Amino acid sequence: MAQDAIGTVPDTRSVPLAWRNLVANKRRLIRSSAGIGFAVLLMLVQLGFERGFFDASLGIVRQLDGDLFIMRASKYRFGAEDPFPRRDLDAAQGVAGVASVLPLYASWQGMFWKEPGGDKSYLIQAFAFDPDQRVFLLPEVNDQRGRLKEQDTVLVDRRARPFLGMAGDAKETEINGRTVHIAGSFALGPDFMSNGTVMMSDRTFAGLLTGNRDNPAAPPIEFGVVKVQPGADVGTVQQALAAALPKEVRVLSKPQLIAFERNFQAELSSAGPIFWMGTFVGFIVGMLISYQVIYTDLADQLPQYATLKGMGYETGYLVRVVFEQAALSAIVAYVPAWLLCLLVYYVIGALALLPLHMTLALTLLSLALTLGMCLLAAALAIRRVIAADPAEVF
């Protein structure tokens, strides 16, 4: 065998020392990969939760069908009740470049949904609009909004939390003690603030909210949904609107509205920091495990590394080998953890009704964190190799 190999296969590659060291001891590799992989999973789940959380709370914002949105300047988040006067909408109507301004009514604190066939009532999120106009992108809502013209008729979110009973085939229930007809459903899903969503006409909304079915007061307006004229520049119209309207309201583009809500979730609510904390804990756990693995491996092989120095390898080469080994261990642990995470996302997503999706961005971010955590661990352990003294092994 060896005789055959001589001269026939020119062997020009350098010895892949880092890889060989990594896979030399299969049992240890599995142990360390399990440890690092666990930390990766922890980070992925936290990051996935964070994204799921944002996706859920941004879900309805993304579904709004408008170019610009008017809301009260003091409103601190999408789901905070802080209405503005109707005259501001009327003023907006006349601004150059504006094609239409539609009121969007919303309630987060005033609508109690009675579980069909049960006796409990739950606070829900409710939106209302003129059923002749389009303010949402949701196709199911637009297909069925004609049915909302009938008084006390609602569309429900069949992906709402199950205890609300919105997914069943019940035809009626009560909202705020008044019987409503369920004319159809759409798929949205709950978020961390609301368990379920109901859509209705402005008239129904006013009646349910004020308790005066036949002659209600005008309900409070949360948003003005603005569409610009074809060919008009959204930014220009936004400036014109801002100039025409009083300081008590402000005008946001759709991306700005999404950023506004995301900013609240990430920085003002405690949710963002909690998930980052979870990710950070995963990072630290992974780094400690990785450090332990690298440190032990270096301790075991210190005479070998010192011998390489004696033979004429520069310290830089050894440092490179250690970092390479750390990076490889990160990748080897990452792949199975990533696969396992898909399963975890599926299971948790189904149980918690959270939109947990593995995305490229999430993959790259978590991979970068994993590499960072292992390389940082290597940096902490590398002193041993740098200090290895070839004179000691002679």
Next chain:
Amino acid sequence: MDAITPTDPCFPLATEAPVVRAEAVNFSYGEGESRFQVLFDNRIAITPGQLVVMTGPSGSGKTTLLTLIGGLRSLQEGRIEVLGQDLSGLGTRDLVRVRRDIGFIFQMHNLFESLTAYENVKMAVQLASERPAAAIRERAVGMLQRLGLGHRVDHKPHSLSGGQRQRVAIARALANRPKLVLADEPTAALDKDATHNVVNLFKEMTVENGTAILMVTHDHRIIELADRLVHMVDGRIVSDIVLNDALRICEFLKGVEAFKNLTPHELTNVAERMTRRQYMPGEIIIREGEVGEELFLISEGEVEVDREGREVARLGPGDFFGELALMSGNPRNANVIATRPVDTYVLGKDDFDSAIQASASFREQLRRVYFARH
């Protein structure tokens, strides 16, 4: 004809520059009050092709001296030149480069458990600067085969015996055919056959490659083959003995007037054919009337030349006798008797003849002596 070959024990390389030259080397461990000096004024020069064995009790500083010569420690006092490079004042980076040209055999084999025997050796081969890429495997596997490990090339250390692992480490040190090998008890883990094999390889490297080997060992099989034996006690080289006869004769011949004009090559030819012979006082070395078969060269002691019962001359170190009968073919014309213990180097008639044939200047030298004595 006069080309100097690397096998030449007198002048192994065209330039006689030593591979190692250490002068006035002192070394201490520790600082301040705990400072402890382990080397005192050591000097040693090792020429190419020499197999030098260093012995001495543990703690005598052998290993420290070895690590200094190998550039594994920074020099404190004195001067060390290795392979033409002055180590004093070299930084860590430059020392690393010097070490690449040295083959180290460590007491512990220190093989990577994760690498096969071949890959462990390759770690050294891939470091050599002038490697033709295609020859890496050939070089590494060839060395393993030479050490009897041809069937273990792709084994990892855990499936090798202790002796096999040590031989892999030796292959790693020798695969680049370094001009200097530094070794610390390299045969400790080897059985008899393996030691034999390794020792032969060492000897072969010194002869064929001109490799100088400096080795700490107490293994008699190596000491027997050593050219020099350096003994250290308490941080000092207390003796430095040349064991190799040819080498010793060379050293001696260089100082003898009659051989002054010989080329190094001729000198070597003569030296290599000489054998050492000792005589006790009163012993007759040459008997008058016998057929002359040998030429004698006195390295130590004194002889008396008697012709017809009368003392005609006394000869001492550096003198030679017996050439007349060899040149003329006549019987011995005198008795030569040792007056003190005498050390001689003896050249047989055939070798004498061929030496004369080969060397005009040697012939000329002898003729002058011949006429001077008549």
